[in-house]
Amino acid sequence: MTDPAGVDVRAGRLSAEVLATGFSDLHPAFEPHEAFVEADRCYFCYDAPCMQACPTGIDIPLFIREIQAGNPIGAAKTILSANILGGMCARVCPTETLCEEVCVREVAEGKPVQIGLLQRHATDALMATGNHPFRRAAPTGRRIAVVGAGPAGLSCAHRLAMLGHDVTIFDAREKPGGLNEYGIAAYKATEDFAQREVEFLLKIGGIAIETGKALGRDVHLADLRRDYDAVFLGLGLAGVNALGAEGETAGGSHDAVAWIADLRQTAELSQLPVGRRVVVIGGGMTAIDAAVQSKALGAEEVTIAYRRGREAMNASPYEQEVAATRGVHLRFNLQPKRILAENGHVTGIEMERTRSDGGTLVLTGETVTLEADQVFKAIGQSFVAEGTDHEGEGIALERGRMKVDAACRTSLDGVWAGGDCIAGGEDLTVVAVEDGKIAAMDIHAALTAADRVAAE
CATH class of the missing domain: 3.50.50.60 (FAD/NAD(P)-binding domain)
Known part of the structure; x- marks a missing residue:
């Protein structure tokens, strides 16, 4: 929709070909030879720190050794015995702050074994067979x-x-x-x-x-x-946390979680409207996901505004880098004060600068205004x-x-x-x-x- 106030929220900003590129796999899967070469980098540590860092306790050295030995199906069974959703976790786990962060290669060289991609290689190989690796025990009647x-x-x-x-x-x-x-x-x-x-x-x-x-x-x-x-x-x-800012209910002000859900269920991305100027409020993964996908849909200017400093963001440095490399602007120490609207639709958001005083967030009284056609709230769920x-x-x-x-x-x-x-x-x-x-x-x-x- 476009109106005299300059609001520009519409679908079809990009061609189907460009959209397909923007929403293509973030990390293309390893080819078999690539997986073998990467697996060969593993030291197969005794009492491996990567395994200790995995919340599901996957035997990482074992499954990587199985890949190295040319047995990705066996590797997948090792993974799935600890984590039956190992395929999705290989795609979405913040491996950079879990297993890969403590990898000996990361500590020594700054380049960890790419455990997540190796896990995906193995689980994809097993799923491609159409077979399930486990059998049920005798029925208990429970x-x-x-x-x-x-x-x-x-x-x-x-x-x-x-x-x-x-x-x-x-x-x-x-x-x-x-x-x-x-x-x-x-x-x-x-x-x-x-x-x-x-x-x-x-x-x-x-x-x-x-x-x-x-x-x-x-x-x-x-x-x-x-x-x-x-x-x-x-x-x-x-539940979704409220922004608590004046004008929060204006048209074009969305809950980022619900918007991402709608996007995931949209068969034709070219039919999903997005603003020309988008502001995302928050500092976690949902904020990153909403911002990057807004940019991929064709938004010209996308800004993440977070009320604290960069070091306090829940989104990892890697995810922040993903956003930055996709053209998202990250701005810090800005807290929402008022959503501006004309004719019932968002035209901007007034933010107040903050600073940290001994860990306590302090409002400075200085304000800035960011122009926006859409505002996404990604400040946590309840x-x-x-x-x-x-x-x-x-x-x-x-x-x-x-x-x-x-x-x-x-x-x-x-x-x-x-x-x-x-x-x-x-x-x-x-x-x-x-x-x-x-x-x-x-x-x-x-x-x-x-x-x-x-x-x-």
């Missing part, structure tokens, strides 16, 4: 309900199914995958990879998925506790507790999220939880996968112990 088909829920469901239990997953959206389907930048997971990985995971058998079923609306915790032997909640973060109470007893919360113990048990008997919805979570796919695995093993142990007591 039924578990999983709420949420995101990384935590899928990980939990797969491990439980592999142990012989029957699992039903309920998810509020129309497609399974959670963050992997709706929240990851399109250039990080191309060719419908999230759905292909879900299909691969379901080949274990024993897992049914019911989509369009929201907790508290279509399914209720009391019923699940009554009808199933255990319940796992992988609810994610459904847990929505709706549906998590039972007979007046709600699951205990801590810092606004569900409180769990080391085994992912909540305060309600028979209910476990994991992923972004729990206190202390790191909002990473790989951490959610590990939560699901931990919970599944504890659910299995609890049910096995109950069966043993019943048999005595």
